[in-house]
Amino acid sequence: MTTLVFGHKSPDTDSTGSPIIWAWYLNEVKNTPAKPVLLGEPNTEALFVIDHWNLDKPEILTTLEADTKVVIVDTNNPAELPDNINEADITGIIDHHRLVAGLETRGPIEINIQPLACTATIMVKMIGDDWANAPRGIKGAALSCILSDTLEFRSPTTTDEDRNVAQALADDLGVDISALAGDMFAAKSDVSAFSEAELLRMDSKEFDLNGTQLRVSVLETTSPDQILSRKDALIAAMPAVAEEDGAAQVLLFVVDILNEEATLLVPNDMVKHLALQSFGATAEGDTVVLPGIMSRKKQIIPNLKM
Amino acid sequence: MTTLVFGHKSPDTDSTGSPIIWAWYLNEVKNTPAKPVLLGEPNTEALFVIDHWNLDKPEILTTLEADTKVVIVDTNNPAELPDNINEADITGIIDHHRLVAGLETRGPIEINIQPLACTATIMVKMIGDDWANAPRGIKGAALSCILSDTLEFRSPTTTDEDRNVAQALADDLGVDISALAGDMFAAKSDVSAFSEAELLRMDSKEFDLNGTQLRVSVLETTSPDQILSRKDALIAAMPAVAEEDGAAQVLLFVVDILNEEATLLVPNDMVKHLALQSFGATAEGDTVVLPGIMSRKKQIIPNLKM
Numbered sequence: 001m002t003t004l005v006f007g008h009k010s011p012d013t014d015s016t017g018s019p020i021i022w023a024w025y026l027n028e029v030k031n032t033p034a035k036p037v038l039l040g041e042p043n044t045e046a047l048f049v050i051d052h053w054n055l056d057k058p059e060i061l062t063t064l065e066a067d068t069k070v071v072i073v074d075t076n077n078p079a080e081l082p083d084n085i086n087e088a089d090i091t092g093i094i095d096h097h098r099l100v101a102g103l104e105t106r107g108p109i110e111i112n113i114q115p116l117a118c119t120a121t122i123m124v125k126m127i128g129d130d131w132a133n134a135p136r137g138i139k140g141a142a143l144s145c146i147l148s149d150t151l152e153f154r155s156p157t158t159t160d161e162d163r164n165v166a167q168a169l170a171d172d173l174g175v176d177i178s179a180l181a182g183d184m185f186a187a188k189s190d191v192s193a194f195s196e197a198e199l200l201r202m203d204s205k206e207f208d209l210n211g212t213q214l215r216v217s218v219l220e221t222t223s224p225d226q227i228l229s230r231k232d233a234l235i236a237a238m239p240a241v242a243e244e245d246g247a248a249q250v251l252l253f254v255v256d257i258l259n260e261e262a263t264l265l266v267p268n269d270m271v272k273h274l275a276l277q278s279f280g281a282t283a284e285g286d287t288v289v290l291p292g293i294m295s296r297k298k299q300i301i302p303n304l305k306m
Numbered sequence: 307m308t309t310l311v312f313g314h315k316s317p318d319t320d321s322t323g324s325p326i327i328w329a330w331y332l333n334e335v336k337n338t339p340a341k342p343v344l345l346g347e348p349n350t351e352a353l354f355v356i357d358h359w360n361l362d363k364p365e366i367l368t369t370l371e372a373d374t375k376v377v378i379v380d381t382n383n384p385a386e387l388p389d390n391i392n393e394a395d396i397t398g399i400i401d402h403h404r405l406v407a408g409l410e411t412r413g414p415i416e417i418n419i420q421p422l423a424c425t426a427t428i429m430v431k432m433i434g435d436d437w438a439n440a441p442r443g444i445k446g447a448a449l450s451c452i453l454s455d456t457l458e459f460r461s462p463t464t465t466d467e468d469r470n471v472a473q474a475l476a477d478d479l480g481v482d483i484s485a486l487a488g489d490m491f492a493a494k495s496d497v498s499a500f501s502e503a504e505l506l507r508m509d510s511k512e513f514d515l516n517g518t519q520l521r522v523s524v525l526e527t528t529s530p531d532q533i534l535s536r537k538d539a540l541i542a543a544m545p546a547v548a549e550e551d552g553a554a555q556v557l558l559f560v561v562d563i564l565n566e567e568a569t570l571l572v573p574n575d576m577v578k579h580l581a582l583q584s585f586g587a588t589a590e591g592d593t594v595v596l597p598g599i600m601s602r603k604k605q606i607i608p609n610l611k612m
Contacts, residue, residue: 090405093405096414097414098410098411098412098413098415099409099410099415099417101407101408101410102407103407104404104405104406104407105404105405106404106608107404107603107608108402108404108419108420108421108422108603109404109405109419109421110419110420111405111417111418111419111420112417112418112419113414113415113416113418114414115413115414115415115416116414297414298413302413
């Protein structure tokens with residue numbers, strides 16, 4: 001039986017590249033038939049990465065059959081996985097997020113969660129000596145995953161291990177990190193094809209703030225004006241998205257990668273209050289700039305207060 | 307703040323020794339103040355191991371204060387941990403059991419779960435080169451944990467990694483494995499001081515079999531007669547233990563380590579039926595012998611049917 005390897009819904013570069021890396025490892029090193037799949041259409045950066053490294057675009061999984069062998073990467077949160085995930089035979093979990101209650105395994109399996117910026121970094125460490133035999137596309141995918149998750153080492157989630165693995169890969173591949181990262185971020189920043197509702201859900205996590213359900217959305221971009229020029233339409237789209245997704249409010253943080261700051265959209269007094277309580281930031285109009293804020297995991301979620 | 311390191315309630319050798327090993331590592335290698343504690347009185351084998359290797363007996367934790375930093379070893383099951391475990395600041399999990407939904411961490415932390423027989427084997431691998439500097443008592447604790455969890459390599463949970471780590475430790479320490487294991491199993495087999503209710507709860511896990519709550523208890527022994535001579539009293543004690551613990555039935559498997567078989571007590575038709583459905587074993591009287599059955603995790607729990 002083929003093992004399916006997948007990351008979270010709304011796949012970003014790490015949730016697209018890491019399944020490709022791990023399926024290579026299972027197939028070629030562990031002699032375990034495996035296939036990377038996606039839980040949705042990858043974002044524009046991930047599509048660029050697939051194309052840039054000449055990788056096959058993984059199929060999108062529409063139905064997860066019960067008892068399928070699966071390896072889950074880049075998440076351990078059932079809300080970001082197929083509804084029937086616990087009917088699958090989970091044979092491995094590799095992740096770098098906080099543990100949330102939900103997944104169950106049938107027996108003892110290998111679970112490796114580490115506080116690093118990127119799943120691919122953990123995989124390179126796990127694969128060890130066999131990593132030297134990875135083909136160029138697999139190594140390139142790993143480098144791109146790390147540059148994406150660390151925002152080219154700007155994010156405070158970046159660890160020395162992420163940086164060292166990425167640097168070694170760039171040297172090995174003869175790649176200019178800044179050029180590659182610049183191309184990736186430009187691809188991610190081109191969001192002209194997406195509706196406002198799609199933008200609000202593109203990179204979004206549910207968060208329960210003392211019983212209030214929030215959808216905490218982030219758009220990382222080198223062209224913040226492209227998104228902020230649509231702020232009236234984005235704000236207008238929030239109530240319907242929130243209601244459909246069972247949330248009280250959508251918070252949209254537009255992360256300016258190059259200037260290392262986030263702009264939070266402020267559609268109402270609730271968000272205005274939240275910005276003040278959480279970040280000490282006083283919103284004058286319908287946006288507020290949060291200098292230095294780049295990471296939802298490390299800087300946004302842990303500080304949210306109302 | 308001192309990090310508390312602990313295993314599961316009703317500590318066996320692995321849940322006593324592994325916290326001692328990891329607290330040594332945190333203190334001496336990672337410069338992180340840490341203290342091993344126990345969630346109850348250790349079993350007679352674990353007490354022998356503490357004494358044999360001249361280790362300090364860890365304190366028994368009576369109250370877990372909220373926000374305490376903790377590392378959880380040898381379990382990830384909240385039912386085997388303090389009720390308020392999710393109010394603690396869990397900073398690490400090292401385990402070799404199946405993942406059950408329940409624990410939540412505040413941020414991304416290191417979680418290492420591997421399908422090996424023993425937590426201590428995982429720790430030796432994690433500690434890597436620094437393991438060479440561990441004092442004799444710490445190395446001895448690791449060896450004893452592995453011999454205990456593998457029943458001196460007889461249990462089908464035993465992997466090559468467990469065996470290799472144990473053999474290397476025995477060589478390093480100049481220890482005769484059979485002699486040490488024999489002394490440990492003799493200590494574990496001396497259960498004369500315990501009441502029937504205590505025996506039924508000594509090494510016991512809750513298991514939900516299609517909605518029926520079972521308490522699945524195992525007594526590993528080299529003197530099965532010492533326990534089986536008390537079978538009438540053990541059977542008589544089952545209903546009260548089951549009721550107090552919210553279970554429909556206590557299943558007691560007396561594992562004969564040397565003969566590599568288990569004897570299941572059969573107090574009623576429900577257990578008789580379960581023995582037939584689960585193991586194809588026909589009980590004639592109030593016991594039934596199950597040849598080759600030694601591991602609750604690998605052979606008992608996965609086969610339970612009614």
